[in-house]
Amino acid sequence: MAQTPPSAPRAARRIHRFLAVGLIAVTAVITTAPGCRAQNSSTVPPSSSSSTASPLNDPRSERRGALGEADGAVPDGVTVFDDAIPAVANLDPDLLKALRRAAADAADDGVEFHVNSGWRSPEYQDRLLREAVSRYGSREAAARWVATAATSPHVSGDAVDIGRSDATAWLSEHGARYGLCPIYRNEPWHYELRPEAIDRGCPRVYADPTQDPRMQQ
Numbered sequence: 743m744a745q746t747p748p749s750a751p752r753a754a755r756r757i758h759r760f761l762a763v764g765l766i767a768v769t770a771v772i773t774t775a776p777g778c779r780a781q782n783s784s785t786v787p788p789s790s791s792s793s794t795a796s797p798l799n800d801p802r803s804e805r806r807g808a809l810g811e812a813d814g815a816v817p818d819g820v821t822v823f824d825d826a827i828p829a830v831a832n833l834d835p836d837l838l839k840a841l842r843r844a845a846a847d848a849a850d851d852g853v854e855f856h857v858n859s860g861w862r863s864p865e866y867q868d869r870l871l872r873e874a875v876s877r878y879g880s881r882e883a884a885a886r887w888v889a890t891a892a893t894s895p896h897v898s899g900d901a902v903d904i905g906r907s908d909a910t911a912w913l914s915e916h917g918a919r920y921g922l923c924p925i926y927r928n929e930p931w932h933y934e935l936r937p938e939a940i941d942r943g944c945p946r947v948y949a950d951p952t953q954d955p956r957m958q959q
């Protein structure tokens with residue numbers, strides 16, 4: 743009678759187990775990778791707050807004739823007192839005055855107001871919108887973060903994105919006293935001038951820019 747040697751099935755089982763473990767490992771790599779990417783892209787705010795990542799701040803872009811500081815790009819470390827930077831100098835004078843008064847008082851608390859973005863040219867705003875559309879996948883999704891050149895309060899010089907987190911924390915507590923108010927819940931760094939806030943406090947924030955009637959034009 744033919745009898746299978748006892749070692750053969752055990753070897754086969756070992757091979758099967760090895761293949762199964764390998765298959766699970768490969769499947770895990772395939773299924774987790776896109777999830778990580780999706781999570782990153784949905785949680786990263788627009789480039790206004792992470793200035794170093796923007797091609798607008800890349801000196802090589804300027805050499806190629808691309809948009810630069812003259813269009814509102816902001817180098818690292820700029821404060822509300824930097825008149826030489828168009829993003830700051832072209833802000834609405836009343837907004838700038840309020841920002842500087844607040845910044846002077848915040849300095850007593852050891853807090854410095856950095857400008858991550860301020861005034862922007864329409865061309866710069868168009869570029870940010872195109873980048874946002876490709877990042878978020880559609881114009882509708884991008885609208886939660888970036889306005890058009892026609893509607894953005896940055897283009898009119900009426901909005902500023904303040905950093906760092908200690909400065910936005912200071913402003914969220916004291917800003918109303920200077921008429922400086924956050925406008926969007928999803929952009930706690932974005933401030934505009936609301937002079938009536940000095941007496942009445944800041945108006946209720948919109949969830950995001952798509953809820954702002956000014957963006958419906």
Ligand SMILES: [Zn+2]
Nearest residue numbers: 901902903932
């Ligand atoms: Zn903003």
